[in-house]
Amino acid sequence: MADGTTHIATAYAAPRLAQATQARSSLWARCRCGHVAAIDPTHWIGQGLSRQPVENLEGRLRCVCGARRVRLEVRGLSEAPQGVTGGIYVFR
Numbered sequence: 001m002a003d004g005t006t007h008i009a010t011a012y013a014a015p016r017l018a019q020a021t022q023a024r025s026s027l028w029a030r031c032r033c034g035h036v037a038a039i040d041p042t043h044w045i046g047q048g049l050s051r052q053p054v055e056n057l058e059g060r061l062r063c064v065c066g067a068r069r070v071r072l073e074v075r076g077l078s079e080a081p082q083g084v085t086g087g088i089y090v091f092r
C-alpha cells in the first residue's frame with residue numbers, strides 16, 4: 001500500500017491470508033457485537049489474495065449486526081474460539 005501503513009504492518013508481522021490455509025491453522029472473524037465465526041478463505045484465495053495481510057480483508061466481511069468490518073484472526077485449530085455463533089459472512 002502507498003499510504004505508509006505497510007512498514008508498520010510488517011513490523012508487527014501481520015498474518016497473511018496464506019497462513020490461514022496452512023495445516024493446523026484456521027481463519028476466524030470476531031465482531032465487536034460478540035459474534036464469532038470460522039471463515040473459509042477459499043473464495044479470497046481464488047481471487048489471488050493469499051499474500052494479503054488478513055487485516056486488509058476485514059472490510060470484506062459483513063456481520064448480522066450490520067458491521068461492515070470484522071476483525072480477522074489466524075489461529076491454530078486447537079485455539080478455536082469457544083461459543084461459536086456464526087453470523088459473519090464473506091461479502092466479496
Ligand SMILES: [Zn+2]
Pocket residue numbers: 031032033034035063064065066067
Ligand atoms: Zn456483529
